[in-house]
Amino acid sequence: MYFGYYKIPKNASHLIIDENTDPENLEKSLNKEFNEFSEYMRRYKNVKKIIEEQREEIKELENKILEKKHELEIETQNINQIAIIKNTIKIYEEDISIKTNWIKLVME
Incomplete structure (x- = not known):
């Protein structure tokens, strides 16, 4: 529906004011x-508030x-430090074992 040069949406056609417009119906509309x-x-504000709350929760x-x-x-x-320490201990144990075996060989 057109009103002058402007196209009026179908759901707003009841808002057109002309000489046939009933003031009571217009007021009701x-x-x-x-x-x-x-x-x-109201819904928009509620949704906006919820979104802000969720943003805060996300942060x-x-x-x-x-x-x-x-x-x-x-x-x-x-x-990682514990693993390094364990490996170091193993190396020292092997070194001690080698030295102990070497001492045993020398003592024999």
Whole structure:
């Protein structure tokens, strides 16, 4: 439907004002549109609030993940240091064993 040069959406055609417009029907239509818009805005604000809360929760979770990652990196370093120490002990044990065997051979 066209009103002058402007195309009027089908769902808004009841808002066209002309000489045949009934003021009561127009007022009812406008009130209905306003109420629908108000409901839409209320929902929009609620959704926006929920999204903001979820963003905050996501940031908190990201921070916790980074904390855990750092803790795991430290634990990994500790495990690697323990492995190095164990290997060093094995080398010393083998060295002691070789020296002990050499001393036994020399003593015989």
